[in-house]
Amino acid sequence: MNLLKQKWLLIVILLAIVTVVVVNLAGSFLFGSRVSYPDTFEGTGSSGVSGQVLNPSLGRGLADIFKPSRPETITPLPPPSTQDEALDVDDRVYKKSSSYDVVAHDVAQYLERIKAHALSIGGRVLNSSLSSDVRNAYGSLRIKVPVDRFEDTNSTIVSEAKKVVREQVSAEDFTGPVTNVSDQIAALETQITDKEVELAAATDPAERQRLQRDLDRLKAQLEQLKNQSQKLTQEIDYAAVTVRVASSERYFNPSGRSDSLLEELQAAWESVADKLFVIAQLAIWVIVYSILWLPVVIVVRFLSRKFGSKA
Template sequence: MTNLIKKNWLIILVIIFAIGYVNRKNTEQNTILPMTGGGIVADSVVSDKMLIRREVAPSESTNRLVIQDTSLSLQVDNVESKIKEIESKTTEMGGFLINSNLSKPNGVGSGTISVRIPEGKRDEAMELFKVMAVKVVSENVSGTDVTDQYTDLQAQLEVLQKTKVKFEEILDKAYTVNDLMNVQQQLISLQQQINSVKGQQKYFEQSAKLSKITIYLSTDDLALPYAPTNEWRPAVVFKEAVRSLINNIRGLGNILIWVVVFSPLWIPAIFVIRFAKKKLAI
């Protein structure tokens, strides 16, 4: 058996990897993505709308409308309990949960939670979340000024409302059924546009009042996103080297398991190939 494997090791590897590749492709095709929570979908849909909006000249308004987005990367002792604690503190401060997830790849607990906090309590919330951590790995605060977009929407709304008033006056003077139907269709279309503009305005207003905070949590700081620096960190390099060694050992173990499991396939295949070679030699 040992000699058989030594002589035909290349054929064995080719067969194993071919079978593994086919199985992996089948698994990917049969995988169904989970549906996303309502909060995420709502934010994503509005974000898409924001991307296709037209650009406008900067306004001179002194009352700027700014949407704050904050992210924290925290090393904690227990990811699951901290996620629950963050959600609880968020509710106490008048905010709400957008989404959260928890996973334990390679035995390292990690998770993400996104919340919305009243803008006036954002600094207080940030300090509370930092206190929960063993180590604050990184912090990022960004603001998006949507004053110009909001002003543009207000101008669109005024035009639509004036146009609607004109069509209402025309409706009062319409006599034929065809005229009535045409004017009513225009009024319905205008009202839908007005509702859409008001919805976008409301989104901007609520987003400015409620800051979004995304917290990345892990028991291992290497699993957290952070801004890389040129500073040499021997401890980080050592951890990465150890993790790479463990992954390589696991990979070798996985290959051996595959070889054993699929032996009923590759052993007969080797005998067939050798038999065919002998026939050709004769």
């Protein structure tokens, strides 16, 4: 009798395990991982630091948990523009930018120091983000600084960091666009002057109306070009700097080698803890589905005994 009960109990457990595997493979539910790495940050502007994270992966399946980690793909800065470089112009103008991935002992203090530096030299904080999980503290910062303090800012970012994981500095040639806009402004101003002379000399009312419409159109085009020229000037006068910072290099490269034995031991323990967590989740779902299958198996057992005894 005991063997028979054990047999039916084993059937219940096997049915529960099969159900868990089938449901998981079918995507009806996912086993969540306790830790997820965000791809990007949510900014808060220049007013402060946010603790929110954009696009967290809050659930991963068994296959995702047990497969080897792959390093993040870092999108490089766009290549310099090659459209109308105005190669005959000697005085070149450039739009400068830089991007850094760094490791810092204290992420919050590091971000504050870089923000303070940017504001002290007349720069602007475009957005800032700060967050943390059980493994790392991490954050990001986007600033614009006067172009004559660009190299100084880059040096500060590097010197304040514990380690620089990635550095990219870019100078995009804006001579062509700036020269084109300047030439168009000069040409429009000449046309406007000529139209004003024609308008002053015209006596026919219809001709004066036509000239006035042409003059208004040229002035509107000139205003648009001046706004465009102002935007280009701002792009040139201020360099864009982006910094991503974390408390551990593993945030940027989860599969990379740790800087110290302690970090390696911590990573090994966290890996084991993740697997144990998934196993615990699996056990919970097996228990749940065992409870669901138990009445069915009891009914089948009852019917088999009833009809078996009649036979």
